[in-house]
Every structure is written in C-alpha cells, then in structure tokens.
Amino acid sequence: MPSTRTAPSGRTVTTALPARLDRLPWSRWHWTIVIGLGTVWILDGLEVTVVGNIASRLSEPGSGLPITSEQVTGIAAALYVAGACSGALFWGRLTDLFGRKKLFMLTLAVYLAATALTAISFDTWWFFLFRFLTGFGIGGEYAAINSAIDELIPSYYRGRVDLIINGSFWLGAIGGSLLSIVALNTDLFPADVGWRLTFALGVVLGLVILLVRRTVPESPRWLLIHGREEDAERIVARVEREVEAETGRALPPPQGEIIINQRRSIGFGEIARTVFTTYRKRTVLGFSLFIGQAFLYNAITFGFGAILTTFFDVPSGNTGYYFAVLAAGNFLGPLLLGKLFDTVGRRVMISSTYLLSGLLLFGTAWLFDRGAVNATTLTACWCAVLFFASAGASSAYLTVSEIFPMETRAMSIAFFYALGTAAGGISGPLLFADLTGTGQVGDTVLAFQVGASLMCAAGLVAAFLAVRAERRSLEDIAAPLTATGAPSRTATA
Template sequence: MKISDNFNQGHAAASPALSVLDRLPWRPIHTRITLVLGLGWMLDAFEVNIVGSVLGVLQKLWHTTAEQTSLLVSAWLVGILVGALLFGYCADRFGRRRLFLLTLLVYSGFTVLSALSPGYYFFVVFRFLTAIGVGAEYSAVNAAIGELIPARHRGRAGAIVMNFWPLGSILAGLLTLYFINVLPASIGWRFAFALGAVIALFSIWARKALPESPHWLAAHGHHEAAAAVSAEIAGESVTALLPAEKPAARTLGFIAQLRELAGRHFGRLALGCLLDFSEAAGYYGLFALLPLVVLPHLHVGDEMVPWFFIIGNLGAAFGGLIAAAILDKAGRKITVTVFYLLAAASMIALGSATLTESTAGVLVAFTLANLCATGSWIAAYPTFSELFPTRMRATGIGFSVGFGRIGAAISPPLLVGVAHHMTIAAAFGLLASFWLIGVVAMIPWTIWGTEGKNRPLEGLAAD
C-alpha cells in the first residue's frame, strides 16, 4: 500500500503531503538527520564544557582575576542570547538548512581564532563570537528536528539529538585530561579548541546532505521545492498532494515577529521561556555549585575534578535516554513535569550528601542530579519547540532560549553567594526552587494546554 493511502484525514490542519510525511515509518534518512544534527549539538556541548575545563589553566597563564574570569562567562551567555534571538529570526526568514550550515561556520571559524588568541581580551571577544554560533544552533536545530521527523517519532528524535550534549561534555572532559595533563599547559588548551574546530568542519560536510524543511518551504510558498524534499524523504512522489494555491506566509520584520508571537501565542511563548529559564538557572547553578562550593568543601584535589564531570555526564546521558524513550509514549506533559520535579528533589539530595562530607556519596548524588537535570531539559526542548507555528518556530525557540540565559547568568553568582554568606543547605534549597519554576509552568499547560504526542505540527499550531 502506498504511504499516501495511509493519510490520516482527521489532520485537516496540515496539507495532505505534509501529513503524509508525519505518517511515515522510520526510514534511513531520519537516522541520518538525527545523527548529523546530533553531532553538531555534541560540538556545542564540547564548546561549553571545554572552556570550564581550561579556565584554571588560562588564569595561571594570563594572570587573570576572578572578575575577569566572570566576564568571560558573561560574554559567553550574552553571545548565546544574541545568537538565539538573531539567528532564530533568520532561520524563519531564510530557511533552516542555510542557518544550520552557517552556525557551524561561525562556530568553527571563531573556535580556531580562540585557539590562536594571544591574550585574555582577544579570547573574550572570540568566545563571544563563538557563542553567537552556538546560540544560533539552539534555534535552527530545534526547529529543523520537528519539521523533518514523523509525528509519532518527533519527541524521541528531538530528545536523542539533545542527548548528544552529555556525549560532548564527556569528550571535553577526556580531552582535557589528555591535552592539559600530557602536553605543556601553554599549548595543550589550544590543541583542545583546535580539535573542536576540525570536528565542526566535518559536521558542515555532513550537514550539506540534509534537506531543507518541507514545512518551511510550503509555508513560504515554495511548493515545488517542498514536493521535491517530501518525495526524497518519503521515497515516493507526493507532488500532487501539495496544494499550489496555498498562500505563502507573511514576511514580518524581527520586532513584528516578536510582537505577533507575544500577542497571538503568549501562552506558548511563556511556557518556552519559563521552562528554559528554569532549566538554565538550575543546570548552570548545579555546575557552579559543584566546583566552587561542593568540591572545595570536600577538599577534593584539582586532578580529581574532571572525573566528577565525566562520571556525572554518564548519568546525564542515561537521563537523556530515559526522556527519549518515554516522551512519545507517556506524552510531553507528564514527562516534562515529572522530570522537573525529580530534578528539584535531586538537588536537595545532593545538598544533603554534601553536608555528610562523603566524597563517594556526593559523586553518586551528583550523577543522579545530572541524570534528572539533563532529562528535564532534553524533554522540554522538543515540547515547546513544536508548539510554535512553522513561520515563527525558530524565533519562538530563540526568544525562549534568550530568556533562559537570564537564568543562567543570575543563578551561579546568586547560589555561590548564598552558600558563602548563608549556608550550603540554603543554596541547594534555592537551586531546587529554580527547577520548581518548570513544574509550576507545566501545571496550567497540563490542564489546559495542547499535548503534542503523535500530533502533526500544523495541527498543533491550529489549536
């Protein structure tokens, strides 16, 4: 039987050809899409974690102060915010494929320049520019995943792509152990960055084979191109099912796009912003408290710190796999809510383990906390990414990510300050409250919002 014969007539909001793509079984092209986009996401994680791994080395080489180190972190977060907002809009305006090629070009180019930095201030500028490329990835990649994957596999595929993050973190930790401990400190960190750029160039080559989103093409009136891409993905001609008379989406300016998002889709935008703020504040807060408060409290030596991150990220990968396994089965609402609730509880458990001053206990608790935290945001991204209309999906994702970076910026200094001036228990209580923001955001959405499991994108947008 032809795939087109299985078209679900109940999904009237979607054009017939796009609904055919939503009804496809899993095909080899979907595996290629998932792996190629996942590899790029792994590089983003590598980039974030490699900087944290070499900060101590750079402080000694360049004799930087604590304030200068914090400026580097701030520049990185601002760069991600700018990249997510600006390139999110560009992905909606010019297409997903162009942007997720451009993002890796920006990333790889400025990563090379980071490796060649002659001093601290050059490094800050190049890290800011690299972060713009990483921020752009958040928007372009998350928009592309849902538009290229069948509806009943969309959550799982999105979660699998996101789960390349802990793999990138583990790679960064292992490379740090080698390049920093084996090579001279003055050049070891440069080799680590350069290797990331080399892998990025390979990813650019792999991404060139990926198609443009047929949803984006159809929404912008490119019906023949959408039909060609649909045929490539489906393995059969669906040209006759794409209505050429369907009008193209309006082209809005950046501010007008944001205004329409906030006006017509406020609930969805609020959900994305709050979920991303919650996970960013919680995740960055966790990874600030561990090296700056918890490990010094336990008197853990510098040579042991990378192992905490490597083992912890093994737990993170397992959490991502759990999210990927249940997101399309249990549904978005229950999966996201339970993961955020477990993340909050796991932060309390890590705080309790810290107070016992048991190194083994802290390692186990941190691994569990990383499992729950990573499962939370890996489940959240596919959930709010699919809710925005195609013509403004990347903009909505970018705005949510940008809002979330506010949480990432305020959480680490606030939590460390509370730990130093009040108590460690109070700091972990505040950290747990950041994760509870996501739980609170999901409660009204669970009651009144749309469940995206097995739903076509156009159907979700029409709800």
C-alpha cells in the same frame, strides 16, 4: 499522484506534505538528519567544558596568554553567554525569514571560524572577542537546528529524537572533561600548546559535521509556506522513494491536508502578537521551563568544583572525573526516558521530570546539611537529580519548538533560549557564586533549595499548561499563521 495543488494565483496551496513527512517510518535518511544536525551539541558541550577546565592552565606562566583564571571563568564566560543570547535572537529571526538550511550552515561556519581563531589567541582581548563570536554562532545553532529537526522528523519519533539530541550536549561534556586531562598534561604537550589543541580538535570535528550537514535538505514545511512548493514536493518525493526502496514496502496514504496562503515573510509585530497574546499560556509555560532548569543547573554545576574542594578536600585536578560522572547521568536521562515523552505523553513526563528532580535536590540539600554525604555519595545524589533534570531541560527546548506556529518557530526557540541562557549564565552565577563560595554549609544548602524550588514550580506549571503534543503533527498542535480557517481548539489552548 502529487499531493500539492496550486490555485491559479500561485498564492494558495492545498497540500498533504506535512502528513506525508509524518507518516514516514524511521530510515537511513532520518539518521543522516540526526548526525548532520544533532551532533553539534556534542561540540557545544566539549567547548563549554574545556574552557572551564583549562582556566587554571591559561592563567599559568608559559601558557602563551596573559590572562587570569578569574577572567576566563568570569569575563570570558559572560561574553560567551552574551554572544549566545544575541546570536540566538539575531540568527533566529533570519532562520524564519531565509530558511533552516542556509542558517544551520552559516551558524556552524561562524562557530568553527571563531573556535579556530580562539585556538591561536595571543592576547586577552583576542581571546575575549572570539569567545563572544563562538557563542554568537552556537546561539544561532539552537534556533536553526531545533526548527529543522522538528520539521523533518516524523511526529511519532519527534519527542525522543529531540530530547536525545539536546541531551547529547553532555556527551561533549564527558569528552571535554577527559580531553582536558590529557591535553593539560605537560608531560605530553607544552603548556602553551595543549589548551590550543583542545580548540583545534573541536574545529576538526565541526568540519566533519559540516560535510555531513550539506546533505540535509531545507525543511519542506518552510519551503511550502514561502512559495516554493515545487522544491518542497521534490524533496518529499525523493525521500519517499528512498524509504520505499529501503523498506521494500509502499507507504500508506497520508492522512489530512492543509490549505496555505503563501507569504514571503511574516512581520515581527505579528510574531509578537502570536506569542504573547494568542499563545500567552504557552509563553508562560516556556518561561517557566527555561527559568526552572537554568537555576537548578546552576545550583549544582556552577559551584560543584568549589563544593568538592572546599567541603571534601578533593584535589582541583581531580574534579574533572566527578564532572564526567555527572555528565554521564545527564545524558542517560534523555536517552532512557525520551521514548516516554512520545508514549506516556508530554504533560505527564515534563511535569514529573521537573518535580522529581526538584524533590531529589531538596533531599540532597537535607543530606548535605546533615553531613551525611561524602564526595562520592554527593556526586551520586547529583547524578540522580540530573538524570531527571536533563530530560526535563531537553523537553523545554522540544516544547517551545513545537507549540508555536511554523512561521514563528525559530524566533520562539531563540527567544526562550536567550532567556534561559541569560538567567543561567548571568543571574545564576551572580547568586550561586556568593552562596557556594562562602564555605558555609548553610549557604550551599540555600543554593540547592533555590534551584529545587524553581524547578518544582516549573513542574507545577507544566502539570496545568503543558500541551499534549505527543505523536501529533506540528500543524495540529499550532496551525500555521498562513493556514486558512480557524485553528483547532487544542491549538489555541
């Protein structure tokens, strides 16, 4: 029996579609979503790491590009960040207006085209332009992908899946570090070819993802709200049949219905009032989480190579190995702790991962100040910090994608992503470059302490304001703006 009933006007529907999606057991269909949508973060990690590692090669004579190392790590990196921030805001709004699928296909296409054109760079301006456009595409991915994932993954698994997918960035970082070592070996590839091949490999992987992504459907939740309940019903019914055939069992009846007054679009003014007035405590939470993780990560990752070479005489060509170890610690955090965000709960896990990582970084700063670490033990300390910090940082994306109403979801993700990326990619480097670049122990200790302080502050905010969203429907956490009746007490907290 269909769970969607349409009023004679065609503008109001009573439906159990969200509950039907949430009561699905894990299946092959969900794996398709994870592979098709989530693996793009591996490409992002690969992209960012490769560019950082090839900076010295690009500046060498014979690279085929008249550019300096400072231009790669400075201007090109800033343009990538600017592109990501502007792309997130631009594509985020379109994702809420035109749907998740159209945008996660389009943004990946932009990313792939820009990356391919970066690989054939012949002049500095060309490289700069397509670094900006690569960021422009990847910024839009964050809004479109996180929206789709949260709306398609059952509430029982939503936390761990979201954390692991966002944490998979660091798998790409590992690959980027190791790939750079091979690609930059002039015994294997000419100086003007190896760095181009690293970008070309990203394009090949992205094309494979694009093919898989074609099978991922539009979000039924988005279709329902935008007057396409028949399409939403058809998608959910097909998935239910596939799951029942796979498990050999009938699905349990869905629990709960929701009444939706369908609207084609929601005005930007209404979105702003919702985020900054109705849910202002949640907005403070989102600000805190993104700023805290941005500064902690920059306190470590922005100057890690300079710290290793300056204080421990690690050859610059070997820092990629240390970074690969750091990246592994970053991925293991969401992978091993993700389930606890669905069982122990969001408030406890978000606050504890932020506080633990901040306190561990304070401890690392103390050991570094006393001269009690070497390159290996310092890297081990960083791994411990980032094991918890990565789970916390990934939970920031999870948080802002699930605590705001359906109609504002992609724009909310884009807004907080742009904020965090700007803080991490602009303010962070300006501060930490001065501190870690002086060669003075005290300045580097101060950089650690700044990142640790902001991370701990965000953890305290989460202890009081984090929303208990574990295993709850998105509509229960924040009622859609198009839903009739007053939102629940929890949803307006």
